[in-house]
Amino acid sequence: MKSLLQFLSEASAASMQAKKLNLKSDGHGGWLDSRGKFVATTEDGKLKFVDKKKAKPEDEKSGQAKAAAKPEPKAEPKTAPPEAASATEPKQGAEDQGMGDPADTLTVAFGRFNPPTVGHGKLLSAAKKAATGGDLKIYPSRSQDPKKNPLDPDMKISFMKKMFPDYSDNIINDDEMRSIFNVLTNASEEGYANVNIIVGSDRQSEFDNLAQKYNGDLYDFEQINVISAGVRDADAEGVEGMSASKMRKAVVDGDFDAFRRGTPKELDDGDTQALFDAVRSGMKIKKKAEVKEMWEIAPKCDPKGLRDNYVSGNIFNIGDIVESLHTGLIGKIVRRGTNHLICVTKEDYMFKSWIKDVMEAVVNYPGPSGVDSDQRLVGTDAHRKYVMRMTGTSDIKNFINKFKAKK
8 A cells, every 4th residue: 555655746746747738637636638628647646648549449459469568768868969969860761660550640740831931842741751641730830020930820821721732631720839849748648659750851850859858758659750851951952952041031132033933833923922922021021121130030041140149149148038940949048059059948848959940039929920910900901901811812802803894
């Protein structure tokens, strides 16, 4: 029989884990998620999640071999700086690692897509291949600011569904999925046994270290695979070299032709112009002369400017709150490296990032991008154009005017 001290200790450990996951107690040993859904119970001092997809009914198990025992927990990855992490060899795809029943595996892609580009199509294609018939979910981040994230989430997702119609049902618009931790925790609560995370090759080590480190703490998966969508070359032409930074730079330069080359053929010229205008409006740019600091909006296009400001102490100092452009995590800077930062979230989770991959955290950025608040008044032409652009009906008015009877 457990002693009272042991019982209280286990209860406290479960409560701490539940607090990190933002779960609330039902008062009877159960735990509810943010939507009020019963998701876990307390067992042996830990949270045990219910309704796991891998726990199939007994009648489905007949005639099938039992699943292999859960592998032993992996050792916590070493806290090497990004320079060391980036030197690791890329992992093979999920199809080479034996992820088991596809029904137990969720494949996810989390990214800014701000703005979405033809290069993101390569990422989504890799995600579909990794899913191999299992569930696929694409989560655009929720961040918005006039420098690196000019499109608000709703508008961004609207354009993504036009640009990538084959993935329209897989693109998830959920304002609670603000970071990769939110995505993984939600997947664990939904009962997936395994997860594939699809990222660009330059982000593979960062995501792998972070996701593996907190497995068994924030979420509970048998296997986590971080899969590269392919090598990216910022200097290359075409899909491999396309990036959101280049697209934002094209907007700053007023170069629509360069911007058009960064969008897929599925997006017609009219919608591409609407996307171009939305990014320009979201960045609050009216003419090129208004933009003086390229490193702020497209750091990959001006690494020297970014580096000079960092070394001079103008940006990213200890105590500043920043957001990872890759994972969506927000934390306080606790250490400045030569060209990287070590940060800690308010939940005391650590993450590391190159200085080019973080931004000053923005909270409650006002209003949807693309149209200023005073331009979104109901009944105005600006509001009508905004709604038509959001709903994909921009061409209807022209169609009606073309064929209406002349008096």
